[in-house]
Amino acid sequence: MQLYNTLSAEERAQLIDEAGKQRLTLSFYAYAKIENPKKFRDDLFIAWNALDALGRIYVAHEGINAQMSIPADHLEDFRNTLEVYDFMQGIRLNVAVEQDNHSFLKLTIKVRHKIVADGLNDDTFDVTNKGVHLKAQEFNNLLEDPNTIVVDFRNHYESEVGHFEGAITPDVENFRESLPIINEQLQDFKEDKNLLMYCTGGIRCEKASAYFKHQGFKNVFQLEGGIIEYTRQIKEENIESKFIGKNFVFDHRLGERITDDIISQCHQCGKPCDNHTNCANDACHLLFIQCDDCKTEMENCCSTECLEITHLPVEEQVALRKGLQVGNKVFRKGKSDALTFKKSGDLPNKPLAKVDSKNIRQKIAVKKTLIGKAEHYYTKSKIAQFLIENNEVSVGDKVLISGPTTGEQEITITEIFVDGSSCETAKSGDQITFELPFRVRLSDKIYKILG
Numbered sequence: 001m002q003l004y005n006t007l008s009a010e011e012r013a014q015l016i017d018e019a020g021k022q023r024l025t026l027s028f029y030a031y032a033k034i035e036n037p038k039k040f041r042d043d044l045f046i047a048w049n050a051l052d053a054l055g056r057i058y059v060a061h062e063g064i065n066a067q068m069s070i071p072a073d074h075l076e077d078f079r080n081t082l083e084v085y086d087f088m089q090g091i092r093l094n095v096a097v098e099q100d101n102h103s104f105l106k107l108t109i110k111v112r113h114k115i116v117a118d119g120l121n122d123d124t125f126d127v128t129n130k131g132v133h134l135k136a137q138e139f140n141n142l143l144e145d146p147n148t149i150v151v152d153f154r155n156h157y158e159s160e161v162g163h164f165e166g167a168i169t170p171d172v173e174n175f176r177e178s179l180p181i182i183n184e185q186l187q188d189f190k191e192d193k194n195l196l197m198y199c200t201g202g203i204r205c206e207k208a209s210a211y212f213k214h215q216g217f218k219n220v221f222q223l224e225g226g227i228i229e230y231t232r233q234i235k236e237e238n239i240e241s242k243f244i245g246k247n248f249v250f251d252h253r254l255g256e257r258i259t260d261d262i263i264s265q266c267h268q269c270g271k272p273c274d275n276h277t278n279c280a281n282d283a284c285h286l287l288f289i290q291c292d293d294c295k296t297e298m299e300n301c302c303s304t305e306c307l308e309i310t311h312l313p314v315e316e317q318v319a320l321r322k323g324l325q326v327g328n329k330v331f332r333k334g335k336s337d338a339l340t341f342k343k344s345g346d347l348p349n350k351p352l353a354k355v356d357s358k359n360i361r362q363k364i365a366v367k368k369t370l371i372g373k374a375e376h377y378y379t380k381s382k383i384a385q386f387l388i389e390n391n392e393v394s395v396g397d398k399v400l401i402s403g404p405t406t407g408e409q410e411i412t413i414t415e416i417f418v419d420g421s422s423c424e425t426a427k428s429g430d431q432i433t434f435e436l437p438f439r440v441r442l443s444d445k446i447y448k449i450l451g
Helices: 009-019 037-049 072-083 136-143 175-185 203-214 226-237 292-298 304-310 314-321
Strands: 023-031 054-060 063-071 107-111 132-134 148-152 162-164 194-198 219-223 243-247 276-278 287-289 368-378 383-388 392-394 398-403 407-412 416-418 421-423 425-427 431-435 445-449
Touching: 009 368, 009 445, 023 072, 023 203, 037 054, 037 072, 037 107, 063 072, 132 136, 136 148, 136 194, 136 219, 136 226, 148 162, 175 203, 194 203, 194 226, 203 219, 219 226, 226 243, 304 314, 368 392, 368 398, 368 431, 416 425
Parallel strands: 054 107, 132 219, 148 194, 194 219
Antiparallel strands: 023 063, 054 063, 162 243, 276 287, 368 383, 368 445, 383 431, 392 425, 398 407, 398 445, 416 421, 416 431
């Protein structure tokens, strides 16, 4: 029986587009005692694969941690697959603030030693003795108490683009690093201060709150459901947001906007910006913040060195990567001397700018139909090449070019070349080229905008 993905991300994206159905991005977690994580993993894969559920899921003896994308019309069926297990009956599903049908393009379920790498020996303290869970308004109220210390238990690249006002934002690259740093930093406040903690969806705080109570902190509180649930509550109940900026998420979107405040800078030029990019050099994949101007000039690369490498023939790029550790092929979350304006740790509480509603990297909500895919980009002449696979495209048509690195960009076709000759209309099977002011990738798709 198939217990693995058989489609590439590009093939899956095309199927999603052709289906034309809305998908929901959501996350959930549960701590529980699982005797056989491997069997649990396989059973979940069979059930979720049948529902066209996609995502990145970790299972372990201690429970499950999942970030997923599911067809909206399969939501109840999906809930039923969870209700089979006692420890997931009635579980809260944190539905994303912003939806994107391409947030996940594969179903990956991995068995791990822990569902969150915390570096803790769970046998040394009571993991069930957790802090007090707070809803959004309760969290806001405690934030305003001068006797409260609020701590962000996320990583530097997450807190840099958005955080709660006045929060301590550790300059760390993973959850494991933050625990001893915060413990040392707050040694003098164990008895008389309110320790208020938060993370993206709540899972890191579940373990952290128990750890800090074990370390002797008397008044420990945590944001129930994390930033995701907080955002849902403040919108539904018209509560003031004490979170400013964008919430980083671990999928194709790389962020959900909570407020229109921009509190970070482009790492290359310093302009206000909070859009993350993965370096286009496959031997790098550095995660960094890049504005649209630098994105165009640097062609999604973090440095001139990486830019030069992406211009080499593919065979030479592969040869340069041979023997190198290039991480998990998703992104490297470290820092780089090439990033002049990288900041972390002590972050601002006041916005540097407000979101421009015309930002071309915001999701463009238009009716569209898939017509083809990118095949090449000629850098020096700024010419893009596409293969038309469905329907046709003509001079004067508006098209949307979309991809994980490119984002979503709308242009009007002013001239088309088919096999080197100018023409008015290109049909299915034609290989076309036209001028484009930004680089396209092989994962990019081209859509014709309808109406």
